[in-house]
Amino acid sequence: MGLAVTSAATISPIVIHLGRLGDTILLDSLLRSLRHQYPNPCRLICARLCADVYRSYPDVDQIWRLDRHTPLLLSIGWWRVLWMLRHAGSAPVYVCETEPRRLSRIKRLLALSGIAPARCVFLDRHPVAPDTHWIDRWVSFGQLTPPALQNEARRPPAPNAACTPRLEILDSERVELNRWIRARGWGDRPLILVQPGNRRAMRLRRLRPAAEDSKAWPVTRWAALLQQVHSHMPEALIVLNGAPRESALLRKIRAATGLPAVVTATPPLRLLFALCDAAYGMISVDSGPAHAAAALGLPVVVLFGMHGQQQWLPRSASGAGVIGVGGPPIANRLDEIAVDTVFTAWLALLKQIPASRSVRPRSPATVTPVPTCAPRTA
Numbered sequence: 458m459g460l461a462v463t464s465a466a467t468i469s470p471i472v473i474h475l476g477r478l479g480d481t482i483l484l485d486s487l488l489r490s491l492r493h494q495y496p497n498p499c500r501l502i503c504a505r506l507c508a509d510v511y512r513s514y515p516d517v518d519q520i521w522r523l524d525r526h527t528p529l530l531l532s533i534g535w536w537r538v539l540w541m542l543r544h545a546g547s548a549p550v551y552v553c554e555t556e557p558r559r560l561s562r563i564k565r566l567l568a569l570s571g572i573a574p575a576r577c578v579f580l581d582r583h584p585v586a587p588d589t590h591w592i593d594r595w596v597s598f599g600q601l602t603p604p605a606l607q608n609e610a611r612r613p614p615a616p617n618a619a620c621t622p623r624l625e626i627l628d629s630e631r632v633e634l635n636r637w638i639r640a641r642g643w644g645d646r647p648l649i650l651v652q653p654g655n656r657r658a659m660r661l662r663r664l665r666p667a668a669e670d671s672k673a674w675p676v677t678r679w680a681a682l683l684q685q686v687h688s689h690m691p692e693a694l695i696v697l698n699g700a701p702r703e704s705a706l707l708r709k710i711r712a713a714t715g716l717p718a719v720v721t722a723t724p725p726l727r728l729l730f731a732l733c734d735a736a737y738g739m740i741s742v743d744s745g746p747a748h749a750a751a752a753l754g755l756p757v758v759v760l761f762g763m764h765g766q767q768q769w770l771p772r773s774a775s776g777a778g779v780i781g782v783g784g785p786p787i788a789n790r791l792d793e794i795a796v797d798t799v800f801t802a803w804l805a806l807l808k809q810i811p812a813s814r815s816v817r818p819r820s821p822a823t824v825t826p827v828p829t830c831a832p833r834t835a
Contacts, residue, residue: 468609469497469518471545473563474504474553475525478726478745479769481507482752484553485516485622486592490599491551492516493619494611500548502538509726513627525559535566542570549603553595555581575605588767596620621774622752626734634731637724647693649686650733650750652741653679653710654703671762672742674791676706680713681796682740686803687718693737697721698729698746738810740803742791743784747771751779756810758782758802762791778809 470491474484481503488499488511498518501511505522512520521541523534530536542550550572554560560581567577578601585594599620602611638644655672683695695718697707707721724732733739733750739757741747743764750757751771759771761784770781780802783794 468495468546468548468606469500470495471500471502471542471548471550472553473502473550475502475523475559475563476504476507476553478507478510479743479748480591480745481510482622482624482745482748483591484595485511485624485752486620487551487553487595487599488514488516489620490596494599494613500541500545505534506726510624512727514625539566539570542567542572545570545572547576547605549606550577551598551601552577552579553598573605576603578603588765590768590770590772592621592772621772622748623774624730624749624752626731626753630727630731631735634728634735637728641720641722643694643720647690647737648732648735649690649693649695650736650739650741650746650755651679651683651695651697651710652699652739652744652746653697654699654706655742655744671790672744672760674742674760674794676709676713678792678796679710680715682799682803683710683714683719684716685796685800686740687714687716689804690807691718693718695719696732696736698732699723738803738806740799743769751777756806758799758806760791760794760799761788763789778806780806 472484472487472491474481476484488501491499492515498516500519500521501517502521502523503510504525508520508522511517519541521534521538523538524532527535550567552560552563552567554563560579578598580598583598583601585597602609653674655670686695687693695716697710697719699707699721701723704721704723707723711719711721722732729746730749730753733746733753733755736750736755739747739750739755741750741757741759743759743761747757747759748771751773754773754775754777756778757771758780759766760782761769764784766781766784771779773779782799782802783791788794
C-alpha cells in the first residue's frame with residue numbers, strides 16, 4: 458500500500474522535543490527554519506513544563522504537552538498526542554531527541570500512531586562535528602526532508618543568522634510584571650539579574666554538595682562578585698533569580714553579601730521572560746534562563762563548567778552582548794573560575810550596553826501587539 462502524499466502547501470510539520478528549558482529555547486532555530494520552508498506553522502510536542510515557552514508564537518500552530526516520566530499509556534497527554542498523530546495525514550515528523558530513554562518512548566508512540574518511518578527524520582541519525590553549536594545543528598536538521606516528501610516543493614532554507622532564537626513578550630505580561638515589581642517596592646531602579654542555580658543544584662530539597670555539580674559556583678564567590686557589582690553600580694537592584702526549589706541557595710547568597718540592594722525572586726516562567734526583557738543585564742551559570750535572556754535581547758555573562766561554549770554559548774538575534782567565561786579547555790568546573798575573571802567579563806559587557814537600557818520603559822505601550830491567534834495547547 459503506497460504512502461498518501463499531501464501537497465506541501467497544506468503541510469504543518471510536527472516537531473517532537475522533550476528537552477528542558479534551555480534546549481527548548483534553542484529549538485526555536487529549528488522552528489524558524491521549518492517555518493521558512495513550509496507555508497504553515499509547526500505542531501510542537503514538548504515537555505509539559507516547557508509548553509509556555511512558545512505561547513502566542515507565530516511559528517507554532519499547536520502545542521501538545523507530554524510528561525517525560527509518566528508511563529506511556531497512563532498519561533492523558535500521551536493519548537491526546539496519539540490521537541493527533543493518527544490524524545496528521547502525511548505531515549513530516551522531526552524527532553529532536555538523542556537521549557535513549559526519551560527516544561525509545563517516542564518511537565513506541567510513533568509505532569502506535571501508525572506513522573510511517575518514511576515520514577520521519579531522526580536527529581540521532583544525523584551526527585555532526587562535536588563542536589557544532591546547537592543552533593547550527595538545528596538549522597541543518599531542519600533542512601532535511603523525510604523520504605516520503607522528497608518530491609514536494611519547498612522554499613529554500615533561511616540563512617543561519619535568521620534562525621537565531623527569539624522570544625515574544627505579550628502586553629499582558631508586561632502589565633503583570635509592572636504590578637509584580639511595584640508590589641515588591643523596587644521602583645524604577647535598573648535591574649541586574651543573577652542566575653546562580655541550575656536544575657541539578659538541589660537534591661531532595663537540599664543543596665547538592667558543590668563537589669557533585671560542575672555548574673556550582675561557591676556561595677562565597679557569588680557574594681564577592683555581587684559586592685563588586687554593587688560597588689560599581691550602586692543605583693542598581695541585584696535580583697537573585699531561580700526556581701522555587703533553589704530558594705535556599707538564593708537566600709544563602711543574599712545573606713552572604715550583606716547588601717540591602719540584593720533581593721531574591723522565584724517568578725514563574727513567563728514572568729521571568731518579561732523580567733529579562735525589562736532588566737539591564739544578567740550574570741548566569743550555563744542555564745535555560747541564560748538562553749532566555751539572549752533570546753530576549755538582554756546582555757548576559759555566562760559561566761561554563763564541563764560543557765563547551767562552542768556548543769552552548771547563547772546567541773542574541775538583537776545583537777545584545779553575550780560573553781562566556783570558562784568551559785573546556787579553560788575550566789571544566791565552575792569552581793575553577795575566579796571572581797575577578799567574572800567581574801572583568803561583566804565590566805566588558807557593560808561597555809556594550811546602551812545607556813538607554815537602564816531607563817527602558819516598562820509600560821506595555823511600547824511592545825508589539827498581542828498576536829490575534831495564539832497556539833492551541835493540548
